[in-house]
Amino acid sequence: MKEIRIHGRGGQGSVVTAELLAIAAFKDGKYSQAFPYLGGGGERRGAPVQAFCRIDQEPIRLKCQITEPNNLIIQDAGLIELVDLFKGLKPGSPVLINSPDSPERLGFNDSEFMVYTFPATEVALEVFQKPLVNTAMIGAFAVLSGDLNLEALSRAIEQKFPGVTGRNNIKAMKKAAALARERFGVMKA
Amino acid sequence: MSKYPVKNREIMQGSIAVAETIGALEPGVIGVYPITPQTHIVEHLARLVANGAINSRYINADSEFSAASILYGAASAGVRSYSASSSQGLLLMTEVIFNMAGTRLPGVFSAVNRSLSPPINIQVDHQDTMTLRDSGLIQIYVENIQEAVDTHVQIYRIAEDREVLLPAMVCMDGWIISHAYEPVTLWQEDAVKEFAGSYDPPFKVDPRKPLTYGALTDDDKITEFKYMVDSALCRTENKIVQAAELFREEFGNFHGDVxxxxxxxxxxxxxxxxxxxxxxxxxxxxxxxxxxxxxxxxxxxxxxxxxxxxxxxxxxxxxxxxxxxxxxxxxxxxxxxxxxxxxxxxxxxxxxxxxxxxxxxxxxxxxxxxxxxxxxxxxxxxxxxxxxxxxxxxxxxxx
Known part of the structure; x- marks a missing residue:
């Protein structure tokens, strides 16, 4: 089972990210589940939030948060100092951080995790002229993870955001995926 | 291929799936007052009504007490009714829910379970609904989104049965069911409506034929009234079993009976x-x-x-x-x-x-x-x- 934990701040679309990943996995013929954690004041814009997504070949019965994720998405590098982001993360798991800086610059020199950084805010600013980072992060994460279907993700975005909003978000995702391929290389077949 | 009346299989949020199901049942009156984490249900129903997708009368109340009272009024006039609430909102409905059970009026509520204040907390436990346990209200607790959908299909048939006539509540955990996305099967409107049947109470308030609900009753008769609420709720057990079995036959899903x-x-x-x-x-x-x-x-x-x-x-x-x-x-x-x-x-x-x-x-x-x-x-x-x-x-x- 793929267990993805997303950390962000209220307003950055972390909950929507989990939902889009789950919708795309379902459209790709898998079972999936997404849900938010809104304790700790997570209803407020700017407060640290978490969202969760599970993807599996079998129906998912677990109804608890993900404590041992095998994938981590961090939408705001400012959270590194504030939240125990890596808690329970399995060694060797990929971590995607939204930042224009290199992992080394953020202090991840010889991390036991596979830490990648990606300038999602810059991509979002180009597409939306606003820092709406989540679909850019999804594009980069899809490349990093290798087993998420970009077409299914596009259909998930279309379903959730019909019309021009959806089209722009698909653009942001694909632009990010192209940049991620350049940066990370092709991760898997 | 399937003999079951599948409308579509989609991945969607629990609240939306429940609202779509209530929409398919098209209750005559929906009385609401918003509270987290129940809000997405009534928001979506408002959308369905505003878009003309369903023909329910949607009434924004000034409190949960009023929302429940609107259900009381609708049910006493012979109209199928619906509301949803959580936490303190359910406590504010309590007085009305005792009245509905005592006067044998079968409105349906979705309870999206949330902790009671203080301290204020918007997350799940069962203290809100369990506190209503002595009212005569039917309560079914569900495990996942599909069971929430299927139980809403079953619940009107149970509550409105002539041998039951009691308010009923489908209790679904806040966030992990209400705000989670899971694959879910939604059912065709006509099949859902047919399964639920129609609300045909023995008495209705009618200006041409006045009658009183909830009249004063002294010690000579009140124990018997209370006993009848107790008996009706006991009889409900069989109705729940029958509804679960019939649902399995017609829709193919089974989540347990009682x-x-x-x-x-x-x-x-x-x-x-x-x-x-x-x-x-x-x-x-x-x-x-x-x-x-x-x-x-x-x-x-x-x-x-x-x-x-x-x-x-x-x-x-x-x-x-x-x-x-x-x-x-x-x-x-x-x-x-x-x-x-x-x-x-x-x-x-x-x-x-x-x-x-x-x-x-x-x-x-x-x-x-x-x-x-x-x-x-x-x-x-x-x-x-x-x-x-x-x-x-x-x-x-x-x-």
């Missing part, structure tokens, strides 16, 4: 629980079974009526029963635990352990359940079973 059994047949240890945590417990049971432990699970689906006979029958063969309660009656232990215990009295049944856990969103993982089982087994083997309920994972430093 209870659901999971590996109970040869179990030495049976965990008893309700709501979404049941899914996590099933996972824990599988892991413990893989390790050779004879553990089972009894899911209480119908808390009111209380499935006393099923509880006695299914727990009688076990050595230990462990009740995981998401609510409690201060000084008297877990509410589910107390009721299970009462029904095992004089039964020569299992030794009972009662854990109060998962309060205000405190997470319960498979390993938490395994820890509870381990702790109970140790106490059992040392013959030092706790007298009352135990608050699980209490942080003593905060006391």
């Amino acid at each position: 209870v659901e059994k999971y590996y109970t047949d040869d179990a030495k240890i049976i965990i008893v629980a309700m709501g979404s945590v049941v899914g996590t417990i099933k996972e824990a049971v599988d892991r413990m079974r893989a390790g050779g432990k004879k553990v089972g699970l009894l899911k209480i689906r119908s808390f009111r009526p209380f499935p006393a006979a099923a509880v006695r029958e299914l727990l009688s063969g076990a050595e230990m029963a462990i009740v995981v309660d998401r609510s409690f009656s201060a000084s008297a232990g877990g509410i589910l635990g107390s009721e299970i215990k009462a029904n095992l009295y004089h039964q020569n049944g299992p030794v009972l352990f009662n854990y109060i856990a998962g309060i205000g969103g405190r997470e319960l993982y498979p390993h938490s359940i395994m820890e509870i089982v381990q702790e109970s087994e140790t106490a059992f083997s040392k013959d030092c079973v706790p007298d009352g309920a135990v608050f699980f994972n209490l942080n003593e430093e905060l006391l």
Whole structure:
């Protein structure tokens, strides 16, 4: 089972990210589940939030948060100092951080995790002229993870955001995926 | 291919799936007042009404008390009605819900379970709905989004049955069901409507034929009125079983009737629980079974009526029963635990352990359940079973 934990701040679309990943996995013929954690004041814009997504070949019965994720998405590098982001993360798991800086610059020199950084805010600013980072992060994460279907993700975005909003978000995702391929290389077949 | 009336299979949020199902049933009156985490249900119903997709009368009330009173009025006029609420909102509805049960008016509520204040907390436990338990209200607790959908299809048929005529509540955990996305099957409108049947009460308020609901009754008759509410709720147990069976035949899904059994047949240890945590417990049971432990699970689906006979029958063969309660009656232990215990009295049944856990969103993982089982087994083997309920994972430093 793929267990993805997303950390962000209220307003950055972390909950929507989990939902889009789950919708795309379902459209790709898998079972999936997404849900938010809104304790700790997570209803407020700017407060640290978490969202969760599970993807599996079998129906998912677990109804608890993900404590041992095998994938981590961090939408705001400012959270590194504030939240125990890596808690329970399995060694060797990929971590995607939204930042224009290199992992080394953020202090991840010889991390036991596979830490990648990606300038999602810059991509979002180009597409939306606003820092709406989540679909850019999804594009980069899809490349990093290798087993998420970009077409299914596009259909998930279309379903959730019909019309021009959806089209722009698909653009942001694909632009990010192209940049991620350049940066990370092709991760898997 | 399927003989079942599938409309579509989609991945969607629990609240939207429930609102779509209520939309398919098209209650005549929807009376609402918003509160987190129930809000997405009534927002979506408002959208359906505004778009002309359904023909319900949607009434924004000035409080939950008024919202429930709107259901009372609709039901007394012979109109099918619906509302949804959570937490303090349900408490504010309580007075009206007692009235609905006492005057035998079958409105339907979705309760999206949330902790009660104070301290203010928007996360899940069962204290809100369990506090309504003595009203005469039917209460069914669901495990996942599909069961929430299917139970809403079943509930009107049960509540509006001439032999029942009681308000009913489908209790679904906040966030992990209401705001989660899961694959779910929605059903065709005509099949859902046909299954629910129509609301045809023996009496209706009518200006041309005046009658009174809730008139003063003295000591010469009131016990009998109360007794009739009790009898009606007892009769409901069979109706729930029949609705679950008929639903299985016509729609193909089954989530249990008044209870659901999971590996109970040869179990030495049976965990008893309700709501979404049941899914996590099933996972824990599988892991413990893989390790050779004879553990089972009894899911209480119908808390009111209380499935006393099923509880006695299914727990009688076990050595230990462990009740995981998401609510409690201060000084008297877990509410589910107390009721299970009462029904095992004089039964020569299992030794009972009662854990109060998962309060205000405190997470319960498979390993938490395994820890509870381990702790109970140790106490059992040392013959030092706790007298009352135990608050699980209490942080003593905060006391």
